[in-house]
Amino acid sequence: VVCRRASCCCLPVHLNEDNARFGLLAALILLYLLCGALVFSALERPSELQAHQQWQEQLDNFTQQHRLSLHSLQVLLRQYEEAFVTGIRVDPLRPRWDFSGAFYFVGTVISTIGFGMTTPATVGGKVFLIFYGLIGCAATILFFNLFLERIITMLAYIMRWCHERQLRRAGVGGVEARGEDDSLEGWKPSVYYVMLILGIAALLIACCASALYSTMEEWDYFDALYFCFVAFSTIGFGDLVSSQRESYKAQEAYRVGNCLFILMGVCCIYSLFNVISIIIKQTLNWILGRLDCSRMHHPRQRVQKRNAVHPAPANEAARKQRFTNASVETVCDSETDAGRRLSGEMISVNDFMANKVSLAILQKQLSETAHGNPRQSHIRQNGFSGGVGAFAIMNNRLQETSVDR
Amino acid sequence: VVCRRASCCCLPVHLNEDNARFGLLAALILLYLLCGALVFSALERPSELQAHQQWQEQLDNFTQQHRLSLHSLQVLLRQYEEAFVTGIRVDPLRPRWDFSGAFYFVGTVISTIGFGMTTPATVGGKVFLIFYGLIGCAATILFFNLFLERIITMLAYIMRWCHERQLRRAGVGGVEARGEDDSLEGWKPSVYYVMLILGIAALLIACCASALYSTMEEWDYFDALYFCFVAFSTIGFGDLVSSQRESYKAQEAYRVGNCLFILMGVCCIYSLFNVISIIIKQTLNWILGRLDCSRMHHPRQRVQKRNAVHPAPANEAARKQRFTNASVETVCDSETDAGRRLSGEMISVNDFMANKVSLAILQKQLSETAHGNPRQSHIRQNGFSGGVGAFAIMNNRLQETSVDR
Numbered sequence: 001v002v003c004r005r006a007s008c009c010c011l012p013v014h015l016n017e018d019n020a021r022f023g024l025l026a027a028l029i030l031l032y033l034l035c036g037a038l039v040f041s042a043l044e045r046p047s048e049l050q051a052h053q054q055w056q057e058q059l060d061n062f063t064q065q066h067r068l069s070l071h072s073l074q075v076l077l078r079q080y081e082e083a084f085v086t087g088i089r090v091d092p093l094r095p096r097w098d099f100s101g102a103f104y105f106v107g108t109v110i111s112t113i114g115f116g117m118t119t120p121a122t123v124g125g126k127v128f129l130i131f132y133g134l135i136g137c138a139a140t141i142l143f144f145n146l147f148l149e150r151i152i153t154m155l156a157y158i159m160r161w162c163h164e165r166q167l168r169r170a171g172v173g174g175v176e177a178r179g180e181d182d183s184l185e186g187w188k189p190s191v192y193y194v195m196l197i198l199g200i201a202a203l204l205i206a207c208c209a210s211a212l213y214s215t216m217e218e219w220d221y222f223d224a225l226y227f228c229f230v231a232f233s234t235i236g237f238g239d240l241v242s243s244q245r246e247s248y249k250a251q252e253a254y255r256v257g258n259c260l261f262i263l264m265g266v267c268c269i270y271s272l273f274n275v276i277s278i279i280i281k282q283t284l285n286w287i288l289g290r291l292d293c294s295r296m297h298h299p300r301q302r303v304q305k306r307n308a309v310h311p312a313p314a315n316e317a318a319r320k321q322r323f324t325n326a327s328v329e330t331v332c333d334s335e336t337d338a339g340r341r342l343s344g345e346m347i348s349v350n351d352f353m354a355n356k357v358s359l360a361i362l363q364k365q366l367s368e369t370a371h372g373n374p375r376q377s378h379i380r381q382n383g384f385s386g387g388v389g390a391f392a393i394m395n396n397r398l399q400e401t402s403v404d405r
Numbered sequence: 406v407v408c409r410r411a412s413c414c415c416l417p418v419h420l421n422e423d424n425a426r427f428g429l430l431a432a433l434i435l436l437y438l439l440c441g442a443l444v445f446s447a448l449e450r451p452s453e454l455q456a457h458q459q460w461q462e463q464l465d466n467f468t469q470q471h472r473l474s475l476h477s478l479q480v481l482l483r484q485y486e487e488a489f490v491t492g493i494r495v496d497p498l499r500p501r502w503d504f505s506g507a508f509y510f511v512g513t514v515i516s517t518i519g520f521g522m523t524t525p526a527t528v529g530g531k532v533f534l535i536f537y538g539l540i541g542c543a544a545t546i547l548f549f550n551l552f553l554e555r556i557i558t559m560l561a562y563i564m565r566w567c568h569e570r571q572l573r574r575a576g577v578g579g580v581e582a583r584g585e586d587d588s589l590e591g592w593k594p595s596v597y598y599v600m601l602i603l604g605i606a607a608l609l610i611a612c613c614a615s616a617l618y619s620t621m622e623e624w625d626y627f628d629a630l631y632f633c634f635v636a637f638s639t640i641g642f643g644d645l646v647s648s649q650r651e652s653y654k655a656q657e658a659y660r661v662g663n664c665l666f667i668l669m670g671v672c673c674i675y676s677l678f679n680v681i682s683i684i685i686k687q688t689l690n691w692i693l694g695r696l697d698c699s700r701m702h703h704p705r706q707r708v709q710k711r712n713a714v715h716p717a718p719a720n721e722a723a724r725k726q727r728f729t730n731a732s733v734e735t736v737c738d739s740e741t742d743a744g745r746r747l748s749g750e751m752i753s754v755n756d757f758m759a760n761k762v763s764l765a766i767l768q769k770q771l772s773e774t775a776h777g778n779p780r781q782s783h784i785r786q787n788g789f790s791g792g793v794g795a796f797a798i799m800n801n802r803l804q805e806t807s808v809d810r
Contacts, residue, residue, distance in 0.1 A: 018551075021551065022548075022551045022554075022555060025551060029515070029545065029548060032515070033508060033512060033515070034508070036507075036511035036514075036515075036537055036541070037507040037508035037511050038504070038507070040502065040510060040511060040530060040534075041502050041503060041504050041507040043525070043527055043529045043530045044501070044502040044507070044526060044530050045503070047491075047526045047527050048492070048500070048501050048502045048526070051487075051493065051526070052493060055484065055485070055493050058481065058484045062481050066471065066477070068471055074495050076463065076464075076467050077485060078495050079463045080460070081489075081494060082456075083456060086453060086457075087453070088456065088457060088460050090483050095453070096449070097449040098446060098450070099442055099443070102443070102449070103438060106442050109441075110434070110437070110438070110441075112638060112640045113519075113640075114518075114639075114640035115521075116520070116642035116643040116644055119644040120445065120448070120449055121452045122448055122452050123627065124448045125445060125448040125452075126627070126631040128444060129634070129635075130630075130634045132441055134678075134681070135681070136434075137678050138677075138678045138685060139433070139434055139437065139682065140434065141678050141679060141682045142430060142685050142686055143427075143430055143431065146423075146426065147427070150424075150427060222531070223531075225535075226534070226535065229534070229535045229538065230519065230534075233542055234517045234639070235513075235517045235518075235538065236517075236521070237519045237520075237521035238521040238642070238643055273539075273542050276539070276540070277543045277546045277547035280544050281547055
């Protein structure tokens with residue numbers, strides 16, 4: 001918006017807007033961390049103190065009962081601490097470094113779950129881990145991104161099919177399409193629906209996996225759910241780790257099922273995180289817009305400015321916008337709509353892309369400034385190259401949307 | 406390429422190509438896991454067996470020396486295992502759930518490092534963690550993506566500046582620019598340079614951080630480097646965790662420095678992983694192309710097909726390509742060049758975007774098929790909306806590049 005007002009210095013201001021978003025996000029995350037720390041501290045501190053007290057009593061009892069010096073026991077416990085890290089427990093666990101154990105380990109490395117139930121102890125293992133992880137993690141990021149592509153493709157197909165059926169049913173009922181937005185042409189899947197579907201899928205996978213884990217590991221069902229979240233989100237504390245006992249009933253099947261559940265869960269939660277991050281970005285844009293609005297006090301002029309850039313269709317968008325209510329989704333919809341019309345083609349799932357594409361647009365703009373012709377290319381963007389423009393407009397629209405609200 | 410041959414069924418085949426890439430990547434990752442498991446198993450298995458034997462001896466010594474029953478000691482050790490998870494050690498650690506400990510904990514949650522040195526023990530804490538992590542991890546993914554955007558912007562500026570200086574120096578030396586590719590207009594930063602720069606930056610951060618850690622934690626310098634990789638890549642085993650002792654010299658400064666190093670390292674390695682993943686994707690395309698080539702045996706015809714789609718400029722690209730050598734980078738350069746000319750504008754850092762933008766393009770194509778006019782929009786893509794086309798062409802070009810080699 002500032003960009004449109006001061007068109008002579010378009011790019012630096014635009015970059016500043018990106019910086020503002022980055023800064024705002026960083027500040028909000030810091031605030032989020034502080035609040036989280038307060039809540040966790042309040043929730044967990046009493047139980048920590050209790051655990052300390054309990055252990056102290058147990059230790060005192062044991063030394064008194066067996067007439068041991070505390071010092072000699074501490075020597076043993078230090079030795080046990082060392083052994084603990086290499087995977088030794090009182091109740092024997094599965095071997096850490098046989099083939100299947102090592103396979104589970106490398107899986108936790110490249111997915112960046114990193115439970116830590118198994119860690120390399122030798123120098124050779126640690127050196128190899130660094131190089132192995134570098135390629136493996138990058139490949140897994142690519143895998144997750146390609147999975148995200150596939151899953152969103154699939155969801156968009158399914159959602160379109162549902163929409164089509166709904167339209168046909170409405171047609172059979174004798175009701176005409178109530179406008180362009182209701183027709184197939186104007187249809188686009190909502191990012192909120194995608195979030196909902198992915199959320200439900202993740203929940204389903206977690207519930208099924210928890211049923212399996214609570215049976216096999218004899219965990220509390222809720223603990224199993226907690227484990228699922230920690231594993232699927234690749235946090236991987238390692239306080240609970242599945243498939244660690246020496247033996248299970250139907251061991252091989254359980255191990256395969258465990259890997260599959262973790263794979264599905266990680267992919268699903270990764271996609272969910274990405275969709276949520278898009279919504280967070282929209283929210284940031286909206287906040288930035290509100291801040292900008294309250295600083296400027298000229299929302300109408302800005303709408304006109306937009307008209308000046310894209311005469312006919314933006315007019316329509318501005319007209320429409322007066323009738324839309326104030327939820328992020330609706331306004332975004334109308335703006336997406338306008339962007340689609342501006343570019344003269346269908347861009348239906350752009351909401352998903354806003355996050356991914358903004359990088360591309362920024363880079364394009366960067367390269368344009370770098371080559372010293374920002375204004376010229378800005379014109380071209382809205383003219384000859386309507387397509388890159390379409391994405392750019394999408395993004396600008398999303399930003400404007402937030403400002404005009 | 407198959408897509409261009411059978412233009413009537415363009416999209417399904419294109420989707421199949423994406424599926425092929427996804428499948429190939431999954432297969433290669435599985436192979437990578439199997440090889441990794443073999444290597445780690447060979448490296449670590451002896452040390453595991455040794456650790457088991459050593460602990461058994463220590464345990465036997467202790468029970469014999471103090472005339473304890475093994476059973477009563479095992480009861481104590483089980484209690485210690487429980488206490489261990491809540492963060493109790495023989496040498497006291499910093500409190501887990503005071504404000505600063507909880508802050509460190511939430512930091513490891515939202516970054517998905519998840520060392521596991523601190524984990525919620527209460528049901529309330531676990532429930533809160535799930536919801537807290539869901540928003541927090543999504544926000545952090547957005548933060549990392551925005552950081553990636555910023556850092557690549559910065560790198561592109563710096564690399565352009567260097568290139569400009571180099572050109573100017575060459576000009577002073579009386580040498581004319583040797584063609585468009587050498588001039589500023591044709592310049593674009595290479596993804597390999599970006600990888601190199603990010604790799605060096607990550608290494609520098611890790612070395613500085615290791616120097617700090619090895620001093621403060623009295624770790625081996627190499628162990629500190631290993632910790633840095635595990636933390637920065639968000640694997641976070643938790644076998645080594647910084648800033649866990651009860652007190653340090655200059656404690657507050659060390660805690661702040663620790664957080665800053667981890668933040669910088671995570672951002673840097675995340676960017677590095679993403680850049681490497683783009684290179685992996687190009688390699689996959691190249692492999693798929695080779696597989697396709699050996700199946701088809703008609704590379705020349707394919708070049709002509711490409712000409713048919715984009716007459717004049719692709720001609721030039723095809724001509725150029727005969728003179729380029731066979732490295733991925735060079736061929737990509739010439740192709741990027743062609744893509745730029747086709748779209749009639751500068752797209753200089755597209756290599757970085759290939760990964761991010763492919764999602765957008767796929768979605769656009771999807772929406773087009775979903776609306777049942779793939780051919781029409783395909784024409785539009787190369788006509789009216791040259792820009793989205795530019796990205797699409799970039800991507801297709803990258804795929805063709807790999808096939809034609």
